[in-house]
Amino acid sequence: MISDIRPFRKIIRKKTKEVKVGKIKVGGDNPITVQTMTNTLTTDHKSTIEQINKVTEAGADIVRVSCPDQNSTKSLKTIIKNVDVPIVADIHFHYKRAIEAAENGADCLRINPGNIGDIKRIAEVISAAKNNNCSIRIGVNAGSLERDILEKYREPCPEALVESALRNIEILENMNFTNLKVSVKSSDVFLSIAAYRLLSEKTDYPLHLGITEAGSYLPGSIKTSIGFGSLLLGGIGDTIRVSLSDDPIEEIKVGNEILKSLNLRNRGVKIISCPSCARQAFQVIETVKKLEQKLSHIKEPITLSIIGCVVNGPGEAKQTQIGITGGGKDNHMLYLNGIDTEKVTTKDMIDKIVSLVEEKALSLQSK
Numbered sequence: 001m002i003s004d005i006r007p008f009r010k011i012i013r014k015k016t017k018e019v020k021v022g023k024i025k026v027g028g029d030n031p032i033t034v035q036t037m038t039n040t041l042t043t044d045h046k047s048t049i050e051q052i053n054k055v056t057e058a059g060a061d062i063v064r065v066s067c068p069d070q071n072s073t074k075s076l077k078t079i080i081k082n083v084d085v086p087i088v089a090d091i092h093f094h095y096k097r098a099i100e101a102a103e104n105g106a107d108c109l110r111i112n113p114g115n116i117g118d119i120k121r122i123a124e125v126i127s128a129a130k131n132n133n134c135s136i137r138i139g140v141n142a143g144s145l146e147r148d149i150l151e152k153y154r155e156p157c158p159e160a161l162v163e164s165a166l167r168n169i170e171i172l173e174n175m176n177f178t179n180l181k182v183s184v185k186s187s188d189v190f191l192s193i194a195a196y197r198l199l200s201e202k203t204d205y206p207l208h209l210g211i212t213e214a215g216s217y218l219p220g221s222i223k224t225s226i227g228f229g230s231l232l233l234g235g236i237g238d239t240i241r242v243s244l245s246d247d248p249i250e251e252i253k254v255g256n257e258i259l260k261s262l263n264l265r266n267r268g269v270k271i272i273s274c275p276s277c278a279r280q281a282f283q284v285i286e287t288v289k290k291l292e293q294k295l296s297h298i299k300e301p302i303t304l305s306i307i308g309c310v311v312n313g314p315g316e317a318k319q320t321q322i323g324i325t326g327g328g329k330d331n332h333m334l335y336l337n338g339i340d341t342e343k344v345t346t347k348d349m350i351d352k353i354v355s356l357v358e359e360k361a362l363s364l365q366s367k
């Protein structure tokens with residue numbers, strides 16, 4: 001008897017409420033979205049627009065921009081006119097920045113109403129958000145919990161993060177504002193997982209996943225993958241932001257790869273490649289690097305296997321739409337949909353694969 005792994009492949013997502021962030025819908029049955037945040041000065045709208053357009057090209061669905069001062073919220077107007085993704089204005093403490101951001105076209109405010117101050121100010125922010133079709137993300141962070149919650153629990157713990165989130169949700173609900181999503185971030189993987197699981201039991205609002213301040217590219221990507229992986233496999237998470245001390249494009253790439261690896265969202269080329277060894281009939285590592293770069297513009301979901309020899313090549317080619325298996329004497333086998341189709345040389349291999357992937361992408365576009 002062989003094990004049937006198909007049930008494991010099918011992740012059953014918790015059905016959350018649907019929230020609109022500009023033209024993108026988050027939660028409900030909508031695909032999980034990938035976000036990042038700009039690291040340019042928001043007042044430098046030229047550089048910010050350039051960075052937003054680059055991350056959009058790399059696959060960002062939503063982009064967050066810091067608004068620490070009035071000049072930044074002013075700059076939002078120009079930025080929003082020149083980009084094609086919903087923009088989230090990141091606001092801390094100052095309610096006027098939130099109002100300005102909503103009035104200047106932000107699609108979402110990342111703000112915790114509990115931090116704004118008195119109820120009159122909160123009401124002004126909510127009214128600006130409502131009048132401008134702007135959603136709100138309640139962004140609870142273990143590093144900046146309310147003082148009374150911290151005193152009650154003594155340290156950031158799942159219950160403390162969730163209490164803060166529920167308190168902020170209640171403030172918004174009491175003002176009839178429900179166009180919201182929530183995050184409970186921490187730099188600790190275990191704390192983040194436990195907090196999101198607990199929050200998911202207590203609310204149906206969409207959850208924005210984040211392992212905050214995860215670190216540099218490699219450790220940050222691994223830490224985030226473990227955290228997001230545990231949550232996503234359990235059906236938790238409607239939008240994700242990988243938080244790396246690196247270029248925002250890398251955050252988008254890692255976010256999309258996490259979703260791809262769980263078959264939650266397949267965008268672009270999924271390459272299956274072997275680590276290579278003395279049996280390789282061509283330089284696998286170098287080939288994969290070149291292909292990743294040359295195929296980064298492809299948005300359609302296409303699978304590609306690049307395997308150095310016949311040990312695993314034919315088997316992997318059966319699982320992918322396009323496949324290459326290294327063969328002796330510079331004779332590599334090209335597979336299309338698992339069927340060996342023609343021999344190619346190392347010299348021609350990359351161009352051949354690129355043109356086949358582009359053709360496949362075009363045919364998928366026209367469907």
Ligand code: SF4
Binds near residue numbers: 312
């Ligand atoms: S598939 Fe072949 S070349 Fe690649 S690692 Fe395995 S044995 Fe080595």
